[in-house]
Amino acid sequence: MNYILFDDGRRKNLLPLTFMRPVADIRFGILTIRDKWEKHLNTKTSTLTEQYLRQKYPIVKDANNILINGSICPNPQLINEIHKLEPNQAIMKDDCLIAMHLTEHEIEKTSHKELQSGEEFFTDVSYVELVNNYDVFLKNDQAIRDDFELLTEGRKSASVPPCVQAISPENIFIEKGAIINPSFLNASKGPIYIGKDTEIMEGAMIRGPFALCEGAIVKMGTKIYGPTTVGPYSRVGGEVNQSVIFGHSNKAHEGFLGHSVLAEWCNIGADSNTSNLKNTYESVRLWNYPEQSFVDTGLQFCGLIMGDHSKCGINTMFNTGTVVGVSANIFGTNFLRNFIYSFAWGGTNGFMTYDINKAIKAAEAVYKRRNLEFTDIDRDIFHNVFNITFQYRRL
Numbered sequence: 427m428n429y430i431l432f433d434d435g436r437r438k439n440l441l442p443l444t445f446m447r448p449v450a451d452i453r454f455g456i457l458t459i460r461d462k463w464e465k466h467l468n469t470k471t472s473t474l475t476e477q478y479l480r481q482k483y484p485i486v487k488d489a490n491n492i493l494i495n496g497s498i499c500p501n502p503q504l505i506n507e508i509h510k511l512e513p514n515q516a517i518m519k520d521d522c523l524i525a526m527h528l529t530e531h532e533i534e535k536t537s538h539k540e541l542q543s544g545e546e547f548f549t550d551v552s553y554v555e556l557v558n559n560y561d562v563f564l565k566n567d568q569a570i571r572d573d574f575e576l577l578t579e580g581r582k583s584a585s586v587p588p589c590v591q592a593i594s595p596e597n598i599f600i601e602k603g604a605i606i607n608p609s610f611l612n613a614s615k616g617p618i619y620i621g622k623d624t625e626i627m628e629g630a631m632i633r634g635p636f637a638l639c640e641g642a643i644v645k646m647g648t649k650i651y652g653p654t655t656v657g658p659y660s661r662v663g664g665e666v667n668q669s670v671i672f673g674h675s676n677k678a679h680e681g682f683l684g685h686s687v688l689a690e691w692c693n694i695g696a697d698s699n700t701s702n703l704k705n706t707y708e709s710v711r712l713w714n715y716p717e718q719s720f721v722d723t724g725l726q727f728c729g730l731i732m733g734d735h736s737k738c739g740i741n742t743m744f745n746t747g748t749v750v751g752v753s754a755n756i757f758g759t760n761f762l763r764n765f766i767y768s769f770a771w772g773g774t775n776g777f778m779t780y781d782i783n784k785a786i787k788a789a790e791a792v793y794k795r796r797n798l799e800f801t802d803i804d805r806d807i808f809h810n811v812f813n814i815t816f817q818y819r820r821l
Contacts, residue, residue: 428488431496432474442733450496455569478810567653570635686729702729710747713765768815
């Protein structure tokens with residue numbers, strides 16, 4: 427069977443995290459949603475997404491295809507129901523299309539925004555799903571636990587080094603090549619996963635649930651409260667609480683990051699801080715792209731949601747519930763506004779548009795630092811996102 431992960435209307439609620447990727451490529455827990463499905467299904471998947479992303483994330487079609495909602499995480503019960511699907515049948519829950527079986531001909535006739543099936547079955551299976559961008563940190567606890575079980579079942583961890591003070595070491599899994607210097611690991615409240623070729627430097631204090639993905643680094647004296655994920659090849663320092671950092675992003679210095687999400691290729695300057703709680707203890711209002719306004723999240727704790735390639739200078743202060751788009755360059759003192767549009771350049775004294783060619787040049791530089799190629803496809807995506815986000819630069 428051929429499996430395709432599709433974006434539905436939730437993609438817009440997950441902006442700015444989905445400007446540069448399909449929903450299924452969001453990382454939370456230890457893995458991306460795509461990784462989770464591919465491990466459960468034991469096969470590769472492709473994607474049905476926005477037109478401008480399809481060159482980087484092409485769809486692969488076959489005679490028979492199972493299309494799966496990319497905002498939903500798998501579990502054995504859901505996999506079992508999906509395997510029962512016959513052609514032109516779909517699984518629903520409330521108003522959400524979970525999965526459907528389509529022939530190649532049926533796929534050709536439709537788009538990811540108009541998927542339809544002939545026969546619908548409703549399920550009562552529970553699962554973890556992303557509906558809003560803040561769900562990435564809000565639901566990260568369960569996602570880490572599920573991924574930890576999936577990745578470690580039947581496997582043996584490397585030993586916890588004698589120099590490490592470990593609480594509940596049975597809940598700690600260390601992959602090959604990880605370096606753990608004298609530090610504190612407390613897995614009594616949730617599992618701790620230390621990925622391949624990672625490093626935890628001296629004096630770090632970590633409480634689970636926690637995931638340190640391949641090649642990532644925890645700097646000296648870092649304080650991390652779970653549930654927190656540090657994505658592949660990212661660096662983290664200072665104090666972090668219930669946050670998700672995607673791959674190749676740096677929050678490497680002192681300063682506080684709480685109840686937040688950083689997408690890929692972000693950089694947080696030294697001594698920068700996020701506020702994650704209002705002084706009035708009221709629920710946090712957060713910028714919503716489909717509504718083009720701030721909406722009540724119902725959350726008391728909500729910090730920063732930052733899109734790919736955005737950066738801030740030293741001593742930056744983010745208000746409670748701040749959304750930053752793609753490739754913003756932020757600097758200056760005092761608290762910033764709660765919504766910073768994509769390709770913004772400036773700070774509390776005002777913003778101007780970051781020149782697209784300079785933004786691409788900066789992206790090429792950070793790729794080169796990691797020995798990665800910034801391709802023509804990546805340039806096209808940048809230009810498309812620049813054009814798509816024009817309307818927000820007029821607000």
